[in-house]
Amino acid sequence: MKAKDIMNCFFEECCTTDHVGYVKNMMIEKQSDFAIVVDREGRYKGVLYARSIVNTSIEGKTCHEIMSEVRAIGEEQALEHINDDYKSFIPVINRMGYPVGIITLEEMFNLWRTEKKEPVFQRKTPNNRTAKYTIDDIIGNSHIVMSLKESILSAARVRSTVLILGETGVGKELVAQAIANLSARRFKPFVRINCAAIPENLLESELFGYEAGAYTGALKGGNQGKFEIADGGTIFLDEIGDMQLMMQAKILRVLQEREIEKIGGRYPIPVDVRVIAATHADLERMIENREFRQDLYYRLNVIPIHIPPLREHVEDIEPLFNHYINLYAEEMGLTAPNVERGVYEMLKAYHWPGNVRELKNLVEMLIASNSGRIAKGMLSSYFSDKLEYERQDENYLKLNSIEAEREMILKYLKMHDNNKNKVADVLGISRSTLYNKLKRYQIK
Numbered sequence: 001m002k003a004k005d006i007m008n009c010f011f012e013e014c015c016t017t018d019h020v021g022y023v024k025n026m027m028i029e030k031q032s033d034f035a036i037v038v039d040r041e042g043r044y045k046g047v048l049y050a051r052s053i054v055n056t057s058i059e060g061k062t063c064h065e066i067m068s069e070v071r072a073i074g075e076e077q078a079l080e081h082i083n084d085d086y087k088s089f090i091p092v093i094n095r096m097g098y099p100v101g102i103i104t105l106e107e108m109f110n111l112w113r114t115e116k117k118e119p120v121f122q123r124k125t126p127n128n129r130t131a132k133y134t135i136d137d138i139i140g141n142s143h144i145v146m147s148l149k150e151s152i153l154s155a156a157r158v159r160s161t162v163l164i165l166g167e168t169g170v171g172k173e174l175v176a177q178a179i180a181n182l183s184a185r186r187f188k189p190f191v192r193i194n195c196a197a198i199p200e201n202l203l204e205s206e207l208f209g210y211e212a213g214a215y216t217g218a219l220k221g222g223n224q225g226k227f228e229i230a231d232g233g234t235i236f237l238d239e240i241g242d243m244q245l246m247m248q249a250k251i252l253r254v255l256q257e258r259e260i261e262k263i264g265g266r267y268p269i270p271v272d273v274r275v276i277a278a279t280h281a282d283l284e285r286m287i288e289n290r291e292f293r294q295d296l297y298y299r300l301n302v303i304p305i306h307i308p309p310l311r312e313h314v315e316d317i318e319p320l321f322n323h324y325i326n327l328y329a330e331e332m333g334l335t336a337p338n339v340e341r342g343v344y345e346m347l348k349a350y351h352w353p354g355n356v357r358e359l360k361n362l363v364e365m366l367i368a369s370n371s372g373r374i375a376k377g378m379l380s381s382y383f384s385d386k387l388e389y390e391r392q393d394e395n396y397l398k399l400n401s402i403e404a405e406r407e408m409i410l411k412y413l414k415m416h417d418n419n420k421n422k423v424a425d426v427l428g429i430s431r432s433t434l435y436n437k438l439k440r441y442q443i444k
């Protein structure tokens with residue numbers, strides 16, 4: 001596996017044991033500048049590229065901020081810059097995602113030498129692959145949320161395939177996890193794969209695995225794919241609309257035959273996996289444009305669940321806002337700030353293109369400022385920045401040409417020092433959609 005693929009895994013924020021093994025070897029043999037993020041229990045969380053953050057202090061920064069800096073450098077660029085100029089270090093990130101300190105690579109090696117069992121890296125067991133969120137994590141009392149919860153309950157009773165539709169940040173993954181957690185498969189694996197984030201040539205091996213000797217560089221004993229890992233449980237195929245037609249045909253086969261074929265494998269392997277797919281794309285339009293297979297759509301759309309955007313259930317904004325205030329204040333060890341009068345009205349008047357995710361990020365930013373209260377002024381600067389972007393977006397929509405979209409992305413990338421997270425955020429699209437656009441427009 002190449003370093004680039006590891007970075008992809010990091011961007012995907014889910015790594016298998018084999019990736020951990022690879023990173024460990026690479027750090028030992030090559031003294032590379034990758035850093036490993038672990039939680040307080042020592043469980044592996046992801047890989048960071050040290051150079052992009054080595055010049056800045058991580059003290060007091062949230063994990064998200066650090067990751068944004070890492071992403072800002074851009075994966076291609078980050079890999080080009082790997083060299084030995086900088087001292088490698090391992091930031092230790094606590095359970096809440098905040099950095100609590102750094103240990104150097106040398107210290108890490110000493111730990112490995114002196115301890116027989118791996119002190120920092122632990123193998124990911126199937127247990128931490130089960131769904132984390134439950135139906136109780138879904139906040140809101142509106143009719144929309146209530147009927148969403150009813151759909152979750154009915155979907156959990158059966159094993160049919162579910163297709164979750166909705167804009168970015170509306171809670172598609174949350175709903176998928178809630179279904180899995182209520183179903184008979186709740187103690188079995190819940191495996192998520194973001195079909196948009198994995199490069200096309202890797203997707204097949206990620207999904208179906210490969211046999212020993214399937215290709216040069218393959219692991220000695222072969223590798224399990226996500227379908228095999230999810231056996232007995234649930235697989236969540238996120239951003240299914242971004243899957244290429246060839247892969248769509250292979251997924252269709254799994255749904256029809258309930259068996260997978262590993263790369264280089266001689267026999268199909270039966271799998272018992274419940275599929276939950278999600279997308280923000282308009283699949284019916286994609287079918288018309290011959291970008292999505294109609295037969296696969298029918299196979300997936302057995303239980304359709306549509307999650308409306310946040311602006312269609314503004315009555316949930318206040319409970320969501322308060323919920324995340326308390327959650328972040330607790331995580332950061334701060335007292336929950338007072339909310340100034342008129343704040344909720346302002347929140348309700350906004351149209352939330354990034355939906356609940358955007359609201360959640362805003363709360364995190366407000367809490368991190370630790371100002372003791374949430375004032376209207378704090379919101380107006382956030383909203384006016386966003387509105388400025390949208391005015392520019394409108395121009396783009398009027399032009400509605402590929403060139404205009406390309407130019408707009410380039411402009412925002414420049415404006416935000418290539419910080420793709422920020423750009424995705426201001427454009428109100430998910431990071432994977434932005435990556436797809438970058439790929440499509442050949443923006444490096």
Ligand SMILES: Nc1ncnc2c1ncn2[C@@H]1O[C@H](COP(=O)(O)OP(=O)(O)OP(=O)(O)O)[C@@H](O)[C@H]1O
Binds near residue numbers: 167175429
């Ligand atoms: N009703 C809700 N109550 C509480 N939290 C929510 C709710 N809806 C969404 N969230 C939170 O908002 C964030 C975004 O949700 P999620 O990742 O499930 O969205 P998504 O639709 O899958 O987004 P994308 O299409 O960009 O992948 C998550 O942190 C999730 O926990």
